[in-house]
Amino acid sequence: VxxxxxxxxxxxxxxxxxxxxxxxxxxxxxxxxxxxxxxxxxxxxxxxxxxxxxxxxxxxxxxxxxxxxxxxxxxxxxxxxxxxxxxxxxxxTKSEGDSLxxxxxxxxxxxxxxxxxxxxxxxxxxxxxxxxxxxxxxxxxxxxxxxxxxxxxxxxxxxxxxxxxxxxxxxxxxxxxxxxxxxxxxxxxxxxxxxxxxxxxxxxxxxxxxxxxxxxxxxxxxxxxxxxxxxxxxxxxxxxxARHHSHHSHHMIYCMGAIFLFFAGRTEEIKGNIDEAVALFEDGCKAQQAWKQFHHMCYWELMWCFTYKRAWRMAYFYADLLSQESRWSKAMYMYMKAAYLSMLPRDEARPFGEDEVDLFRQVPRFKQRIAGKSPPTEKFAIRKARRYKASCPVRLPVPVLEMMYMWNGFSMISKRPELTEGMLQTLMDAERSLLESPGNATCGLDSPHEKKIKFDHYLVPNSLVELGLLYIDQGRRDEAIKLLRKAKQNYKDYSMESRIHFRVHAALAKLKADPGEEDDTHL
Missing domain, CATH: 1.25.40 (Serine Threonine Protein Phosphatase 5, Tetratricopeptide repeat)
Incomplete structure (x- = not known):
């Protein structure tokens, strides 16, 4: 040279x-x-x-x-x-007619x-x-x-x-x-x-x-x-x-490449083929040992796969592995460990003798600051864990499902009636427990109860967006637009606010692009 x-x-x-x-x-x-x-x-x-x-x-x-x-x-x-x-x-130098x-x-x-x-x-x-x-x-x-x-x-x-x-x-x-x-x-x-x-x-x-x-x-x-x-x-x-996803064929070029095995796993997960996804993520871990961080990406997905199957102990196992090995978000892993334990029956023995109340109380301790800011997902977990500070904690009814919603996991199980019905059963059981507990106020949209929300101010804008998306599916376009705009304009300073803004933008852009189409995203 x-x-x-x-x-x-x-x-x-x-x-x-x-x-x-x-x-x-x-x-x-x-x-x-x-x-x-x-x-x-x-x-x-x-x-x-x-x-x-x-x-x-x-x-x-x-x-x-x-x-x-x-x-x-x-x-x-x-x-x-x-x-x-x-x-x-x-x-x-840059001048007109320059040839490069x-x-x-x-x-x-x-x-x-x-x-x-x-x-x-x-x-x-x-x-x-x-x-x-x-x-x-x-x-x-x-x-x-x-x-x-x-x-x-x-x-x-x-x-x-x-x-x-x-x-x-x-x-x-x-x-x-x-x-x-x-x-x-x-x-x-x-x-x-x-x-x-x-x-x-x-x-x-x-x-x-x-x-x-x-x-x-x-x-x-x-x-x-x-x-x-x-x-x-x-x-x-x-x-x-999109409602329909097909395999992106490119991962086939590198059949044993850990990265493409990971994406193949994600593709199966999206289709609702959870067992196939689990096998691919496990293969992704076996394919290489050089980058342990890559294993952590697979563990995170495996944790969610077992969540969709309501295998709370298996999901806890992966959250525990992550909390020990990965530095990506210790607060999130600690929160998920506590969340999975809280889904087990009260009288059931906890793995490693851990206690969810104690774990929830530890969450804020692991807060990290990147460029002077705390990641929004950690802020959300820390806010949720606040309920356990008091000597008599206000228990979270279904913390796993709530976090699953924040990561948009319900779209993963939407094509699998047996998984969806399982989650519904979990929700109904939790609702029954809530109603049997004294002093639990319920809240509805645009009802006086909205003002009574003490901990979870994000619930109302998120509910409006979900209702708006349901209206889109039913072809009720004008009503959907009204709700989406209300969600965006009327609420401020709540958990994961930027994510709601992105979702509202995407939904409004979709409606504007092609009002007759259910979804214009395809592979």
């Missing part, structure tokens, strides 16, 4: 050679050889933009799995370093991707407004580069170089990711990000990512992973999951 004098440009290693080596490293990563993958990339992270980008991308994926502050910081710093490597190969070399075009797309991933890490650290704004400028700059490149490769000035498929794959990934993710944001957040007049086109984004995922370029895997995250997580967190 020719290293020229300081201040002048470096000579980029041959593009094809770099791309081939990075494809091999990604292949190793997807087939569970995580350390070997990084070792292949590491020697050239300071001179090859693709080695730098993919090395940082692998670290970012690891950070997303561990959710550890140190890993997120390390990935962010590495991605920043990768961005600096890309900067060296970008054009130095193939290396300069690739440098532009890699630079934009570094910025996009750095913004994603900023958002990952926190769900609040400050993070959205901090990441906002990176997002905006990245978006402008992608937009310019997209227009350029569609113009008659574009001369295809030997690695043009890789370049076009990179642009399609960026434009697809932007359109898809921006379509999910409520307008007020977009305004804060200064995307005035810009809104993402979800269908266009999905089509670009689908095309990208079926290709054979470096970004194919990223397109596939983003689609899998969207279909198996985001749509569920936002409560906009």
């Amino acid at each position: 020719a290293l020229e004098s300081r201040g002048r440009s470096l000579s980029e290693p041959p593009l094809k050679e770099s791309l081939d080596q990075c494809m091999e490293a990604l292949d190793l990563f997807l087939n569970n050889h995580f350390s070997e993958s990084l070792e292949r990339l590491r020697p050239r992270v300071n001179d090859s933009m693709y080695h730098a980008l993919i090395y940082a991308t692998v670290l970012e994926m690891q950070a997303m799995m561990t959710f550890q502050h140190d890993d997120i910081t390390n990935a962010g710093n590495t991605m920043k370093g990768a961005q600096e490597v890309c900067q060296r190969y970008r054009r130095k 070399s193939e290396v300069q075009l690739h440098a532009e797309v890699c630079y934009a991707e570094c910025q996009l991933q750095r913004a994603a890490l900023t958002f990952l650290q926190d769900e609040n407004m400050v993070s959205f704004i901090k990441g906002g400028m990176k997002v905006r700059n990245s978006y402008m580069i992608y937009k310019e490149l997209h227009a350029f490769v569609k113009s008659h000035n574009y001369v295809k170089g030997p690695s043009h498929l890789q370049l076009e794959g990179g642009i399609a990934f960026g434009i697809g990711a932007f359109n898809l993710t921006l379509s999910l944001f409520p307008p007020r957040i977009l305004r804060l990000l200064e995307f005035a007049g810009f809104s993402g086109d979800k269908e266009y984004g999905l089509s670009l990512l689908h095309d990208g995922a079926t290709g054979t370029n470096l970004r194919s895997m990223l397109c596939a992973l983003l689609l899998l995250c969207y279909y198996t997580f985001l749509t569920f967190i936002l409560g906009t999951a």
